[in-house]
Amino acid sequence: MINNPKKILIIRLSAIGDVLRALPVLHTIKHNFPRSYIAWAVEEPARDLLLHHPQVNEVLTVPKTAWVSLLKSGRMVRLCREIASFVRTLKSKQFDLAIDFHGLLKSGLISFLSGAPVRVGFTREFTKEGNFLFNNCRFPLETGAISRIERNFRLLEKMGLKIIDDYPVIPITDNERSVVKEFFRHARIDSSRLLVAIHPGTSPRTLYKRWDPHRYATVADQLIKDYAAQIIFTWSGSERDTVNEITAQMKYRAHSACETKSLGQLAEIFRHCDLYIGGDTGPMHLAAFMRVPVVAIFGPTDCVVNAPYNKTKHIIIRKEIPCSPCRDRYCKKRDCMKAIQDDDVIQAARLILNAGKQRAATQSPAPYTISHR
Numbered sequence: 001m002i003n004n005p006k007k008i009l010i011i012r013l014s015a016i017g018d019v020l021r022a023l024p025v026l027h028t029i030k031h032n033f034p035r036s037y038i039a040w041a042v043e044e045p046a047r048d049l050l051l052h053h054p055q056v057n058e059v060l061t062v063p064k065t066a067w068v069s070l071l072k073s074g075r076m077v078r079l080c081r082e083i084a085s086f087v088r089t090l091k092s093k094q095f096d097l098a099i100d101f102h103g104l105l106k107s108g109l110i111s112f113l114s115g116a117p118v119r120v121g122f123t124r125e126f127t128k129e130g131n132f133l134f135n136n137c138r139f140p141l142e143t144g145a146i147s148r149i150e151r152n153f154r155l156l157e158k159m160g161l162k163i164i165d166d167y168p169v170i171p172i173t174d175n176e177r178s179v180v181k182e183f184f185r186h187a188r189i190d191s192s193r194l195l196v197a198i199h200p201g202t203s204p205r206t207l208y209k210r211w212d213p214h215r216y217a218t219v220a221d222q223l224i225k226d227y228a229a230q231i232i233f234t235w236s237g238s239e240r241d242t243v244n245e246i247t248a249q250m251k252y253r254a255h256s257a258c259e260t261k262s263l264g265q266l267a268e269i270f271r272h273c274d275l276y277i278g279g280d281t282g283p284m285h286l287a288a289f290m291r292v293p294v295v296a297i298f299g300p301t302d303c304v305v306n307a308p309y310n311k312t313k314h315i316i317i318r319k320e321i322p323c324s325p326c327r328d329r330y331c332k333k334r335d336c337m338k339a340i341q342d343d344d345v346i347q348a349a350r351l352i353l354n355a356g357k358q359r360a361a362t363q364s365p366a367p368y369t370i371s372h373r
Helices: 016-022 025-032 044-049 064-072 076-092 105-113 148-158 174-187 204-209 213-227 239-248 263-271 282-289 342-355
Strands: 007-011 037-043 058-062 097-100 118-122 137-139 195-199 230-233 275-279 294-297 314-317
Touching: 007 025, 007 105, 016 044, 016 148, 016 282, 025 037, 025 148, 037 044, 044 058, 044 263, 058 076, 064 076, 076 105, 097 105, 105 118, 118 148, 137 148, 174 263, 195 213, 195 282, 213 230, 213 239, 213 342, 230 239, 263 282, 275 282, 275 342, 282 294, 294 342, 314 342
Parallel strands: 007 037, 007 097, 037 058, 097 118, 118 137, 195 230, 195 275, 275 294, 294 314
Antiparallel strands: none
16 A cells, blocks of 8 residues: 555546545545645546645536437537546646545546556445455455445455544635525524424435425424424425425425525524425535534435434434335335435434523514414
8 A cells, every 4th residue: 555645536426425425535635744745536526626726725526418419419529538638637637546436337447547656445245336346555444235335435445544524614705695695684583593404305216205394384383383493404406396386286385495506605504503304315415514413314225324423412213114225226115215204303402402502492483483384
């Protein structure tokens, strides 16, 4: 193993939640190699997590969306030229060490094509699509039944590094803070009152992880009734339709957040919150890294592998269903999600809120008017 690499390439390309859960490795890598230049290869959706990150010297964006578009349109010559250009750029960086946290074919190819003499990854049984063939320094895990965050740490531990397990830096620009500040002002959100973020959406590819909108409406109404809580529903893109569906079913008024056009804006909203409620998504992990207590609603996905950061207070809501966990994106029954009742989430929220500062519980709600629709 190389002792003092001058240039290190980290490879975790996607998805947003997985890139988020790889961020804690930066403390360890910087601690063990304080003088090293660190680059990170990532696809476009999670890029803004890294662009202004103080521990990342360079972001190498893999333009997967553009490449897929060229492939589908049959423009093969241009596609080959663009891939060749990317590979030349990658090789020109002259990395001494590549660390592949992703474990798929695409990440293995980037690791190999980087030309790094030392390419670290997992052994065959902990990778997919032949990834292990492209890395020359492979390590096994004792078990796969660990969180993705712990899995990343284990790889660094196998390399002989001293592990620094702490909250990662989540970069938020001044502009992102200003956008959220303006939204709070316009929505008349009172920072002295209890603030709960609810993110009901998922990516379009993982609709099977969504909890029913009417249940979110019931939970939000109950928290407003019990705590005079301010509720913010966060969303992006087509998720706004889901938020509108929820708020239309509520008895009390809730806030629909401004569209979060960057992960920094979403992080800034969470920074002001006392509680987060939502499914197994990237925003759930972002909230946990922003030190916001989490009620996580799990159905088909593995609640051990995908658990929130363990230093943040959290409660996982999950029902024992014979077919769960699974990866059936086209499941019509969704018994694992339907089994979770409104009261399961309400009781979890109460446990966290009552065990905390109890701002809403200790302050008289009398000065505040709960607005009915």
